[in-house]
């Protein structure tokens with residue numbers, strides 16, 4: 001193993017490689033005439049060390065996950081079980097892992113299964129990094145090793161790892177050659193990071209590659225090796241009968257509204273203006289999606305609109321200005337909400353639901369009140385549909401009016417519920433029977449009506465603290481035709497995932513009836529993840 005000493009190159013072409021094609025990177029490398037890679041290129045390579053405080057403040061909303069990962073990785077050179085970092089799209093999994101390694105200054109090899117789109121590329125990529133090999137014109141852009149078969153990969157990987165670890169151990173105690181090289185490698189353990197692991201399922205021979213990756217630790221028996229898998233779907237979606245030991249899961253929940261606000265507010269010049277804007281728009285948008293990428297795409301043009309009437313963008317808006325800005329913005333909010341709802345619908349719902357269907361992670365604790373314990377990867381609107389279906393199956397239809405007033409929401413709930421209590425005696429026998437039969441069936445119209453009531457609830461109106469004239473609720477937007485077709489698609493996804501089953505057709509109405517199959521426990525967890533007060537809407541005998 002070569003141990004060249006010049007550390008001038010800051011590494012991490014890893015993330016670069018996701019934004020540039022290999023050709024672009026290589027021709028850039030050729031033009032710049034980069035020096036040979038060294039072991040120090042296996043650390044993040046920033047000149048400024050990242051303190052723990054800096055790490056935590058660079059990733060708002062991820063404090064718990066950062067501390068958990070640091071705890072699991074343990075002190076330097078401490079053997080570690082494989083970690084499985086998972087959570088929805090854009091929940092900061094990759095950024096957190098890479099920044100944690102930047103903070104720790106430990107050597108790692110990062111490979112994304114998005115940029116390596118088959119097993120051979122993945123193997124090549126890992127071996128090239130470990131063998132400090134850079135493809136260039138000089139070597140005819142060839143890889144360090146030819147590796148077609150999995151068995152070859154294992155042998156070559158073990159050899160390369162042992163070489164790197166020996167090299168790192170040899171480095172211990174050696175002071176960095178120059179001040180610039182304070183990114184000296186911390187410890188002699190090397191970590192392999194596999195990002196976007198869920199994509200491997202679409203590869204050829206994924207049925208053998210995935211178990212191989214999960215078993216790498218056992219097969220290689222290199223104690224100085226750490227493995228980190230990053231995935232946007234949960235561990236259960238990978239389960240097969242190959243008997244590998246589960247890696248330790250670290251869950252990245254969707255960001256809370258407050259977390260999202262902090263992320264958007266980072267490094268902003270006029271934070272007051274942005275804060276005022278976010279106070280207005282974040283709540284309704286969060287009810288459709290909490291995905292950072294989707295929210296940034298939707299909110300960025302809206303913020304421009306919000307600022308349009310202002311000559312001076314450094315202004316700190318007073319109450320009157322805020323009101324005027326909101327009035328100008330208001331017509332643009334509905335269309336933007338519709339658009340984001342359309343984008344977040346079908347594929348993610350389906351994928352998320354399928355993942356959850358297969359989910360039975362024994363390592364995951366349930367029954368805990370923490371929202372962080374729920375790992376649902378479906379859109380917010382799909383969650384509301386799931387809850388609506390649950391309510392439609394559990395509550396007698398006769399009580400719908402007492403739970404949901406005509407304008408939506410539960411504002412009149414107390415009063416109407418009381419009124420309905422008078423007639424309860426009469427209905428009790430049939431309801432009792434219905435409960436004995438398990439979840440009841442309902443027509444599609446009832447499901448949609450409940451969904452509309454829940455999503456147009458005044459509790460979630462846009463401008464809670466503002467003048468009531470300014471109130472805009474999400475529900476109004478759901479009435480539109482294009483949006484309704486998206487909702488129907490989501491209902492169909494919930495059906496194909498068996499969260500809702502078709503319960504046969506009603507002989508009188510002739511229309512199909514549906515039944516929710518989710519347990520109360522599950523429905524409550526989904527509701528908690530939305531901060532939705534499900535028990536308020538649930539009829540209890």
Ligand SMILES: Nc1ncnc2c1ncn2[C@@H]1O[C@H](COP(=O)(O)OP(=O)(O)OP(=O)(O)O)[C@@H](O)[C@H]1O
Nearest residue numbers: 058059060088089090091092093094095232263292
């Ligand atoms: N807490 C955060 N603070 C600041 N930026 C963040 C945060 N979380 C995510 N981002 C930004 O969002 C984008 C996506 O983040 P990242 O790639 O880390 O998410 P991910 O969970 O790995 O996504 P995917 O599942 O798509 O791989 C990046 O630009 C990242 O900088």
